[in-house]
Structure formats: C-alpha cells, structure tokens
Amino acid sequence: MLQGDNAQPSSQRAAAHPEPVSTVVLAAGEGTRMRSATPKVLHRIAGRPLVEHAVRAAAGIDPDQLVVVLGHGRDAVAEHLNSVSDSLGRPITTAVQEEQLGTGHAVSCGLAELPDGLAGTVLVSYGDVPLLDADTLRAMLDEHAASGNAVTVLTSVVADPTGYGRITRDASGQVTGIVEQKDATAEQAAITEINSGVYAFDAEVLTGALKRLSTDNAQGELYLTDVLSIARGDGRTVGTLICSDTWLVEGVNDRVQLSRLGAELNRRLVTRWMREGVTVIDPATVWLDCDVTLARDVTLEPGVQLRAGTTVGEGATVGPDTTLTNCAIRPGASVVRSHGEGAEIGPNASVGPFAFLRPGTSLGADGKIGTFVETKNAEIGEGTKVPHLSYVGDATIGEKSNIGAATVFVNYDGVNKHHTKIGSHSRTGADNMFVAPVEIGDGAYTAAGSVITQDVPPGAMAVARGRQRNIDGWVAKRRPGTAADQAAQRALGNEPTDDAETSNGEGR
Numbered sequence: 001m002l003q004g005d006n007a008q009p010s011s012q013r014a015a016a017h018p019e020p021v022s023t024v025v026l027a028a029g030e031g032t033r034m035r036s037a038t039p040k041v042l043h044r045i046a047g048r049p050l051v052e053h054a055v056r057a058a059a060g061i062d063p064d065q066l067v068v069v070l071g072h073g074r075d076a077v078a079e080h081l082n083s084v085s086d087s088l089g090r091p092i093t094t095a096v097q098e099e100q101l102g103t104g105h106a107v108s109c110g111l112a113e114l115p116d117g118l119a120g121t122v123l124v125s126y127g128d129v130p131l132l133d134a135d136t137l138r139a140m141l142d143e144h145a146a147s148g149n150a151v152t153v154l155t156s157v158v159a160d161p162t163g164y165g166r167i168t169r170d171a172s173g174q175v176t177g178i179v180e181q182k183d184a185t186a187e188q189a190a191i192t193e194i195n196s197g198v199y200a201f202d203a204e205v206l207t208g209a210l211k212r213l214s215t216d217n218a219q220g221e222l223y224l225t226d227v228l229s230i231a232r233g234d235g236r237t238v239g240t241l242i243c244s245d246t247w248l249v250e251g252v253n254d255r256v257q258l259s260r261l262g263a264e265l266n267r268r269l270v271t272r273w274m275r276e277g278v279t280v281i282d283p284a285t286v287w288l289d290c291d292v293t294l295a296r297d298v299t300l301e302p303g304v305q306l307r308a309g310t311t312v313g314e315g316a317t318v319g320p321d322t323t324l325t326n327c328a329i330r331p332g333a334s335v336v337r338s339h340g341e342g343a344e345i346g347p348n349a350s351v352g353p354f355a356f357l358r359p360g361t362s363l364g365a366d367g368k369i370g371t372f373v374e375t376k377n378a379e380i381g382e383g384t385k386v387p388h389l390s391y392v393g394d395a396t397i398g399e400k401s402n403i404g405a406a407t408v409f410v411n412y413d414g415v416n417k418h419h420t421k422i423g424s425h426s427r428t429g430a431d432n433m434f435v436a437p438v439e440i441g442d443g444a445y446t447a448a449g450s451v452i453t454q455d456v457p458p459g460a461m462a463v464a465r466g467r468q469r470n471i472d473g474w475v476a477k478r479r480p481g482t483a484a485d486q487a488a489q490r491a492l493g494n495e496p497t498d499d500a501e502t503s504n505g506e507g508r
Contacts, residue, residue, distance in 0.1 A: 003242040020120030023063040024110035027127030028071025028097040033254040039073030041127040045262035047289025047308040053130035060134025067093040069110045102221030104213045122201045128252045143241045144200035150236035154198040164194035175238040177229035182218035196249035398424030410435045
C-alpha cells in the first residue's frame, strides 16, 4: 500500500498534470561490500542484473528521457544497457561520474546529458533497488503532481532503520529534510521512517538546488538529500509517498542482501504464476527468472529452475530436479530430472530422466529423449524415440524412427563437424556408431554393434561388424583352475581336476 502526505482522498485531488518526465538512475557506485570483480549493479537476481531491474521499472513509466549514471565498471554496464535498450525498444542515455563525489554530484552528471532548459518532473532512482516497480514510481508521480510538491520522496517505515537516511518532520508532520545516518543525532537516529533514495523533483527546483549543495557533512560529499531542506527553506512544498511494502525500497549492498532480495523476488514470481493457474508442488524449491512464461495447468515439480527465455505450454510437466534455460516446452510435454539449454520439446513429448539437451535440440510431437541421452544441434521428428544411453549430435532424424541403446552419432573429425541424416520409420540397432557424414534411408534397419560409415538405402539392412568366432576350450587352456574354468567344466558335465590351480579372480 502507498500513502501520500496529502490527506485528501485521491478522488478529490487535482488530476495529475501531463508534463515532461525525465528519469535519472544512479548506478555509479563501486559496491565494495560485494567483494567482487563484477560491478555491483551487474550482479543478478531472477536472471537480470540489478541495474536492469531498475531501468525496466523506470522505463515502465514511459519517461521522455531516461539516463543512467555510470562509474565503476562503466564499460561492462554500458554494454549491458545497450542490450536492454534493444529489448525495450527505446533509447537509454548514459552519463559518467568520473569521481564519486556524492549523490548530488551524480545527479548533476546525469542532468548534464539531458537537453538544455529542462522542465517538468525529474524522477531519481537507484540501480541497486531491484524490487521497485513501475506502479510505485507512477504512484509517486501522481502524488507529486496532485499535491503540487516541489519534491516528493518515497519513504518507508521499518523496524530497523540502520544505514538509511531518516525523514525529519516538524510538529505539524511536514517534511523538513533528510538526515544521513552518519550525521544523525541520537534522537534523529531513532526515527523509523527512512529515505528510499527515490525522488520526484520539480526540474527547476532541482537544478537550482544542486548548485547550492555543500560538502559540509561527515562524508565530505554533495548530498542529494540536502535538496529537500533547500526547497523547504525556499518555501516550497516537500511531500512523501509512504510505501508500506518495504521490500520495494530495499537496496543491495552485499551478497547477503543480494540473496535475500533474490529469494523474495522469486517468491513473488512463483506466487504470481500459481495465481495464473500453474501448479507448483513445492514453491520453496522452484526458481524462476523474470522472463519465464508459463501457461495454465503447467505443473512444476520440486527442484525446478526455469531460466531466461524459457516457455512452458499448457498442461506440460517439468521436474522434479530439472534446469531449463531458453527452452520451449510445448503443451502436454514432460521433462524429468534433466538439464536443457536452447532446446524445443514438442507437444506431448517426453524427456528424461537424466537427459542433457544442448542448444539446437528439437524434439517433435510425441517423441522421446530418454535416460542418459545427450543431444546437440539435433532435429528429431514426430514420434521418434531415442530411449537411452546415446549421443545425438549434428543430426536430422525423421518421423517415427527408433534409435537403439548406446548409439553414438560420430559428428566431429577433430577439425570439422559433419551431419548425419536418418529417415522416417527407421530402426537402428543397439551399440551403433554413425560416422558422419552419412545418410540412412526411410524404413532402413541397421544391425546391433554396427559402425556405419556408408549411406544405407531406403528399406535396406546394414550390417557393419566383424564375424563372430568361438574358440572352444579357451578357458580350460588359458585359465585352468580358475572359477570360470570350474563353472565351465560343471556346465559341460566334466569334473574339475583336484590338482588344478584355484583362483578367486579372472586375472591377477
């Protein structure tokens, strides 16, 4: 729930005036407490870096301008933002804060990238507050406009305010400013209403106040929070929007908070999909990325991880103990105890247990990829089965064929990859090797134990193995007195010799 300082019901407030909105996302901090070579804002939860969560929330209010202030690891962050820009279909401007001189300085760096004569509202948020959403930002803009504020700050009341700036108010409850923890008196430190670091500013008020900031504070920095007291001193209205959902304003400073917020975001994602008609047997063990898509009547068994780009169709079952990345699981399909990336599983097909689906795998409707099967760049036709203990790589298999157990598609000659084609309604024997490039025609058979190096015509039987030869009496001659010899003699109706050498093993 969100609550503004304006006591009037929202129905009685002035309608929010349409005006230009510029958004500045601050993402320049080093994040030393992460103890990582990776910039803090590129650490991920639910499949997305922290900064992407922040940028998508900001983009959700459709601002006229969207600028992200970069600093530490700027090249890597900028590269990722380019991909986010492409995904959102809108420009994202970047600014650089060369020196970390405080949040006020960071905002000044961001505003420098915006057009001259900036007007309207400037919304400021942070790149490390991943659960903040567009609805909350939109509500803050509405409160800002409806109350006629010069500054509106998103606040929250928390049990433990340690580390946050405190909201100070006068006897009438009006906001007088924000005090950073390091500058707070004992009385101020006891305040439980905290600053989220998210603001809506009148552009003219903000640009004027930034020029008047001072470094006269415990950290010797230009505090953006001082803009509130400057605006208040100028007789302008400073208001708040109180967010009762404290998760939305919690930031990430270390890996403990990263894990904590990641778990909460995952809980919300799982809950959302259950309310959309997905059955989750054990929500505590199912992990979903943000852009996973699930249809109704999907069942997720315990131990499932569905990562970026994965879609699961109506009535399909995934798990238990399955990880899928960028996979498409069609309606009615089943994937059990398997790992997949970049694969497509057709309607009513089945996979696993213990299958490994590598990129480029496509299994047709009613098909099967069974136990201990690995596939890569393989198109497997409708109704075709690869039941167990096989590797299928760089291959095309037609409809309703069966690949025998322990089959290997030999696709790599040490330099180049080669392709194997097997037709429809073919039956390949167990322990076959197909040495690519090779083609097996429709309706053809191959004998068990064959190494196929030449094309097999449609309807033919291919036998490619050495002729079997039995050497009678070999054990008695070469392994006399062993357990194997004695067993053989008994089977042949002979009495083992008493003076024969005895052994419990077949070889020493």
